[in-house]
Amino acid sequence: MVATLRFTLWLAVAVVAAAVLGWLFRAVLTRIAPANAARLLRSAPLSASFGMAVIVFYLLVAILAPTIAPFGEREVVGAQFMPASSEFLLGTDNLGRDMFSRLIFGVRNTVSIAFITTALAFAVGAVLGLLAATVSGWIDQLLSRVVDVLMAIPALIFQLLLLTIVGTSIINMILVIALIDSTRVFRLARAVAMNIVVMDYIEAAKLRGEGLWRLIIREIMPNAAAPLVAEFGLRFCFVFLSISALSFLGLGIQPPTADLGSMVRDNATLITFGEVTPLLPAGAIALLTVAVNFVVDWMLHRASGLKE
Template identity: 60%
Template sequence: MSTFVIGYYAALIAASCLAAYFKKREAFLLLFSLTLASFVLGLIGGRPALNTITVAAAVIALAAGTAYAWREFLAILLPRELAKAIRTAPLTASFGLFVIFTYAVMGIFAPVIAPFGEAEVIAGAFDPPSEALLLGADQLGRDMFSRIVYGARNTVGLALAATLLAFFVGAIAGLFAAVKQGWFDQIMGRGADVIMSIPSLIFALLMLSIFGTNLMVIVVVVAIIYSPRVFRLSRAVAGNVVVMDYIEAASLRGEGTGYLIRKEILPNSMAPLIAEFGLEFCFVFLLMAGLSFLGLGIQPPTADWGSMVRENALLITFGEITPLIPAAAIALLTVAVNFVVDWMLFRSSGLKD
């Protein structure tokens, strides 16, 4: 047995014992579970398996440290009420906020961050990573790092625009349906049921095949697909608010529908709607990435993560990870947004400390 293996298990067992002694239950469960998993995988895979576990644990520890530092940084900068909320946020939510901030900076300052243009050919096809090419080149010799950076602007920006449109249309329709009820509520509800009964990918493929793959068409089609989901949630949330006494009092004193929605219903419905916005963004983002992978989303030479996966998919057969880079960018943002949404749902549920 090598010195590395002995030191590895000694460090894990010592850390587990310290966590148990200081009654850190969660830390003890995590460390001892890692010890057991390492023992089993070590018996099966030997030292290479332990090396892999060590690297994975180091990456997780780095992410946790970054999330903790980012949470403390935000708590110092933000006003007192927001700082109090941030300090109680779990590390997963803090990590999600950090990832979202990083993607936002990449998208806004893409021309400054990217060393080359998104369609600029500067090397040979599939050139390996080097000092000039941080992530190597794609099938046409374009810098993968530059296209990843520009993809943050194009892919995320387009998904955000479609989500905003879907959320605006669905939320307004749902709030009006909750207040007006009657025939308007019935028509909007049946229309939402019809759209939701059609699989989203099939509906998008059909509409884009008919109207083309113009960016505006993509945004409108995706907004039509997901606005019924927002409609149903906003209708349900607002339906619980409109029966309150203060809504009836406002109606009796002559307030109009617009006032009731803006001043009475919407402020009391914001928490679930904001959480729904994050979930809708994830759905829209993944749908647009899927459409680009199928060739019906953002068109070349514009950098887009979904199309980048398709363009470099051949390299998977040669053991290269180039196609996994844009796929990892998609997965990381989706997970980060879900971390933040989970935290917001927890706070809005009334279970917060």
């Protein structure tokens, strides 16, 4: 009973702190942003404001990692599993490296690789999806059937299989995850574009003699931007979780490069002794995922045209 009350109290404190942080971040942004952007930010709910604050925090940590971290990413600075102290804020890991420094570099590595992978998946999936919807015919059928075959295999199992075959370098991991996730982007881009290509202004553009790629870039892509941007945020979350899961299983980012997923695996032994340190990388993964989803939910709500 006492444990439940304590957990409820901590949860309430966390919710209030998140709401206050979101309100403060929104207040600051509305003061420094241009008029149009400030008007848009004022309409953002506290959850989206909190999500934007967390995303900005992660970006700052990723950019300033070498400056913030007290020790190097691969530097052995003490004995194994030393407790937290003034010198080692979160203690040391299984090899004697500073956990706080590894956590900072792990955020930088995981976030940057996830962003690059998501951007590549969108560059492939969105372009092919818009192309298939615009051209239709046998090109649409061929691409759709290839995507159906790739999507028939569970994503994590497919990733493990391909990485076992091609190797576990960072480049291979980016290419494999981007290939598999581009199929999901293809499906969304094609579905959105199919509703656009039948519009009268598309027919008018064709009658004007617009070329294929000009038609896609100038007419279709701007009208499909809202759901695709929202999907980018969701897809980033899935890629972020995929990279962490693969690293936890030993087929993602390889040691000694810091990564949130491998940090959970390497220090899982501490959980049996009541230490929460291994849960901090998992918490960092969950926090960014929730923050991005808050922002994406707000964007989807705005794009839908629904009122509060």
